[in-house]
Amino acid sequence: MNWYIRGLALAVVFFNVTGNYFLSVGMRSLGPMISAAPLDYIRAIFHPMVLLGIVLLIGWLISQLSLLSWADLTFVLPITALAYVIAAVLGALVLHEHVSAWRWTGVALIGIGVFVVSHTKARTAPVPNGDKQP
Amino acid sequence: MSEKWVYVMVIVACNATGDLLNAYGMRQQGRVMDFHPSALRRLIRKLAHNRYVIGGVIAMAVAFFALLSLLSIADLSFAIPATSASYLIETVLAKVILREEVHWQRWLGAFVVAGGVALLSI
Numbered sequence: 001m002n003w004y005i006r007g008l009a010l011a012v013v014f015f016n017v018t019g020n021y022f023l024s025v026g027m028r029s030l031g032p033m034i035s036a037a038p039l040d041y042i043r044a045i046f047h048p049m050v051l052l053g054i055v056l057l058i059g060w061l062i063s064q065l066s067l068l069s070w071a072d073l074t075f076v077l078p079i080t081a082l083a084y085v086i087a088a089v090l091g092a093l094v095l096h097e098h099v100s101a102w103r104w105t106g107v108a109l110i111g112i113g114v115f116v117v118s119h120t121k122a123r124t125a126p127v128p129n130g131d132k133q134p
Numbered sequence: 135m136s137e138k139w140v141y142v143m144v145i146v147a148c149n150a151t152g153d154l155l156n157a158y159g160m161r162q163q164g165r166v167m168d169f170h171p172s173a174l175r176r177l178i179r180k181l182a183h184n185r186y187v188i189g190g191v192i193a194m195a196v197a198f199f200a201l202l203s204l205l206s207i208a209d210l211s212f213a214i215p216a217t218s219a220s221y222l223i224e225t226v227l228a229k230v231i232l233r234e235e236v237h238w239q240r241w242l243g244a245f246v247v248a249g250g251v252a253l254l255s256i
Contacts, residue, residue: 004167062174065156065187066166073157073228074236077221078243084254106253109246117243124235125228127161 005122008067009079015060016083017090023053071122078117081110141204142216145197149220150227152193157232159186215252222248 026049044050067076088107091097099107160166163184166177181187204213225244229236 004165061191062178065160065181066169066177068157068160069163069166072234073153073232074225074234074240074244076157077153077224078240078247081221081247081251084251088254100256102253102256106250106256109250109253111250113243113245113247113250116239116246120237120239120243121235125161125232 002070002122005067005070008063008070009076009082011063012060012067012076012080013083013086015056015063016080017086019053019056019060020087021053022049022056026050026053072125075117075120075122078113082114085110085114138204138208138212139216141200141207142213144200145204145217146220146223148193148197148200149217150224152190152197153224154227154231155186155190155193157228159184159190161232162186211255214255218248218251220248221251 026047027044029049030044030047045054064076064080067080071079085107088099088103092099159181163181168174201213201217221244225236225240228234
């Protein structure tokens with residue numbers, strides 16, 4: 001796995017975990033949204049935490065698209081599931097959340113999946129419209 | 135069929151469509167190697183004209199709002215395992231449509247990760 005792929009995979013995981021964290025903190029601080037009125041959603045978007053979450057998730061989208069320019073979809077999907085592992089570990093260590101034995105089993109299974117797939121060739125699919133790859 | 139399963143089908147279908155279109159569009163785009171802010175701005179402008187990536191982002195947005203709607207009528211413990219099937223469905227579609235070489239390690243990875251994600255909600 002080359003350094004571009006490693007770096008982009010880490011960026012995808014980082015932006016995913018932090019983006020979802022700030023989005024969730026912001027939405028929780030706003031309280032339950034009982035109506036589906038567009039104005040409520042627009043107001044929510046301008047909450048600083050929600051806004052930070054959205055900016056981080058835009059970073060996630062750009063890094064995910066960049067990673068897909070280097071690697072197969074069947075490589076990217078399992079590798080970026082590492083975000084679930086990081087979220088569970090941070091939840092347990094930083095936020096002192098209770099993580100059940102089943103959840104730890106799930107985390108371990110995802111870790112095994114990431115390890116297995118990371119040892120395969122990142123790009124196997126043919127490149128359309130001629131080879132633009134260096 | 136209950137409303138919950140309709141949402142699950144919409145989420146899985148839109149996630150798969152979005153990922154397939156983005157993967158195809160980005161393969162066509164060529165490798166992204168420059169990550170300076172000005173280069174990223176140029177990339178975003180270029181991607182705004184890539185119909186596959188535009189379609190992919192729209193499909194992902196529909197999946198996101200369908201997930202929010204599903205979470206308003208169902209628990210996370212239903213939503214996460216039900217949508218973890220995406221990993222297996224997308225592996226099949228990537229092999230057939232994108233012609234990716236899916237060897238046993240990738241099948242194993244997809245099954246193990248899907249199982250792991252399903253267990254996360256217990």
